[in-house]
Amino acid sequence: MKYSGVVLAAGKGVRMKSDLPKVVHKVAGKPMVVYVVEALKGAGIDDITVVVGHKREMVEEVLKPFGVKFALQEEQMGTGHALLQAKDKVDMESNLVVLAGDTPLLEADTIKNLISFHTEGGATATVLSTALDEPYGYGRIVRDENANLLKIVEEKDASPEEKKIREINSGIYCFKAKEVFDTLLKLNTSNAQGEYYLTDVFAILREEGRTVKVLKAENSEEIYGINDKIQLSYAEKIMRQRKNKRLMQEGVIIVDPDSTFIDGQVKIGRDTVIMPWTFIEGETVIGKRCEIGPLTRITSSRIGNDVVVENSRIKEAEIKDKCIIGPFAYLRPGTVLNEEVKIGDFVEVKKSIIGKKSKIPHLSYVGDALLGEEVNIGAGTITCNYDGVNKHQTIIEDKAFIGSNTNLVAPVRIGENAVTGAGSTITRDVPADALAVERAEQRLVKGWSKRKNKKE
Ligand code: UD1
Numbered sequence: 001m002k003y004s005g006v007v008l009a010a011g012k013g014v015r016m017k018s019d020l021p022k023v024v025h026k027v028a029g030k031p032m033v034v035y036v037v038e039a040l041k042g043a044g045i046d047d048i049t050v051v052v053g054h055k056r057e058m059v060e061e062v063l064k065p066f067g068v069k070f071a072l073q074e075e076q077m078g079t080g081h082a083l084l085q086a087k088d089k090v091d092m093e094s095n096l097v098v099l100a101g102d103t104p105l106l107e108a109d110t111i112k113n114l115i116s117f118h119t120e121g122g123a124t125a126t127v128l129s130t131a132l133d134e135p136y137g138y139g140r141i142v143r144d145e146n147a148n149l150l151k152i153v154e155e156k157d158a159s160p161e162e163k164k165i166r167e168i169n170s171g172i173y174c175f176k177a178k179e180v181f182d183t184l185l186k187l188n189t190s191n192a193q194g195e196y197y198l199t200d201v202f203a204i205l206r207e208e209g210r211t212v213k214v215l216k217a218e219n220s221e222e223i224y225g226i227n228d229k230i231q232l233s234y235a236e237k238i239m240r241q242r243k244n245k246r247l248m249q250e251g252v253i254i255v256d257p258d259s260t261f262i263d264g265q266v267k268i269g270r271d272t273v274i275m276p277w278t279f280i281e282g283e284t285v286i287g288k289r290c291e292i293g294p295l296t297r298i299t300s301s302r303i304g305n306d307v308v309v310e311n312s313r314i315k316e317a318e319i320k321d322k323c324i325i326g327p328f329a330y331l332r333p334g335t336v337l338n339e340e341v342k343i344g345d346f347v348e349v350k351k352s353i354i355g356k357k358s359k360i361p362h363l364s365y366v367g368d369a370l371l372g373e374e375v376n377i378g379a380g381t382i383t384c385n386y387d388g389v390n391k392h393q394t395i396i397e398d399k400a401f402i403g404s405n406t407n408l409v410a411p412v413r414i415g416e417n418a419v420t421g422a423g424s425t426i427t428r429d430v431p432a433d434a435l436a437v438e439r440a441e442q443r444l445v446k447g448w449s450k451r452k453n454k455k456e
Pocket residue numbers: 008009010011012013051073075076077078079080081082100101102137138139140152153154168169170171196197198199225
């Protein structure tokens with residue numbers, strides 16, 4: 001049997017009070033509509049059409065990598081009208097799943113259940129429902145005396161009796177494609193909002209003697225629709241809980257899930273410990289047995305095994321096994337730390353490759369540099385890489401020892417085993433094994449303090 005999907009995402013999302021269209025707002029680092037498309041794909045549906053309208057470019061942009069089709073709804077005249085715009089893109093022989101772009105918590109398994117319930121029951125139209133304690137705002141499922149679906153009534157059109165119904169329309173449906181598109185042509189706008197309601201197809205199909213069904217979902221959290229930024233934060237929380245739970249099931253130790261914020265795509269190896277107030281974002285991959293946090297933010301970086309990071313910021317960096325970082329380190333894009341490197345407190349590294357077992361323990365800036373193995377950088381060392389116009393490279397070869405408070409004025413090369421004297425400003429290359437001292441001789445004024453005190 002063939003399956004297809006349509007995602008309704010043309011609306012403004014007025015209640016978001018935003019310049020962005022609602023469905024591109026991110027939950028745990030990913031736009032809402034992307035979750036919906038991924039859930040469809042996860043359920044085995046590859047033929048997907050997204051109905052766009054308001055700020056369509058932005059919606060199309062975030063969906064670029066997913067190979068979906070787009071249908072345009074110029075004017076937002078209701079969900080029924082929105083679906084109708086996708087008519088030319090949908091295979092009329094397929095079973096069609098329709099849902100909204102603002103339900104990021106929906107999981108693929110629920111879509112699968114809906115599809116099998118629909119096809120096994122030989123239904124023309126099936127709606128996914130759930131019972132809510134506070135059904136306000138949702139369309140209600142109205143059943144007849146035999147508990148069969150009679151109609152779906154919107155909050156604004158509901159009678160006081162109907163408003164008491166707690167079973168609501170999730171806005172997630174499965175249809176026989178041809179039948180639903182034929183029925184959409186029969187919709188009218190005689191309702192409280194003057195819109196073409198997709199929900200009205202159920203009553204029409206029933207009157208025509210077709211089989212319409214309701215699948216009641218147990219987990220109402222999944223169908224939660226995001227209409228404002230309070231609901232957005234709620235979805236964010238649930239998504240993060242899900243991610244943390246999955247990681248813990250895979251063997252990661254999360255000391256306090258409530259203060260740990262990990263994006264969906266992040267991968268972490270077993271027995272790694274994540275301590276509180278830690279943010280791990282983007283496409284970050286972390287190995288086994290690491291200790292990350294507390295108070296750490298890592299974005300789109302690769303971290304090996306047995307790495308320790310405390311109270312630091314790491315962005316687009318690569319860190320190999322057994323490195324020790326922080327507290328208060330700032331590793332910027334293009335940083336590569338080879339095995340067993342130590343980066344200590346108040347050290348900033350940018351676009352530099354640091355060789356195995358090298359150490360930058362305190363108060364340094366290393367940018368555009370290439371460090372060999374077992375290099376030691378003294379406290380307060382600065383690579384002066386920028387002359388105001390161009391950036392230049394500093395090369396420090398194996399086992400070199402850079403004295404405290406050295407300025408390395410790039411381009412400059414420090415040879416293997418070479419040493420720079422503390423406080424030097426090194427402007428020329430230093431050959432291997434040499435000592436370079438570039439500072440004024442110390443001057444001594446004997447008895448100076450005694451004379452000074454006498455005058456006072
Ligand atoms: C809809 C359902 C309601 C259900 C609820 C579940 C209708 C009439 N009502 O109400 O029964 O309980 O979802 O969340 O369908 N859209 C368009 N074009 C339009 C109008 C809407 O693309 O002209 C899109 C929106 O961008 C959104 C989705 O359709 O993604 C749902 O629209 P929304 O206005 O949020 O519908 P609800 O009032 O929530």
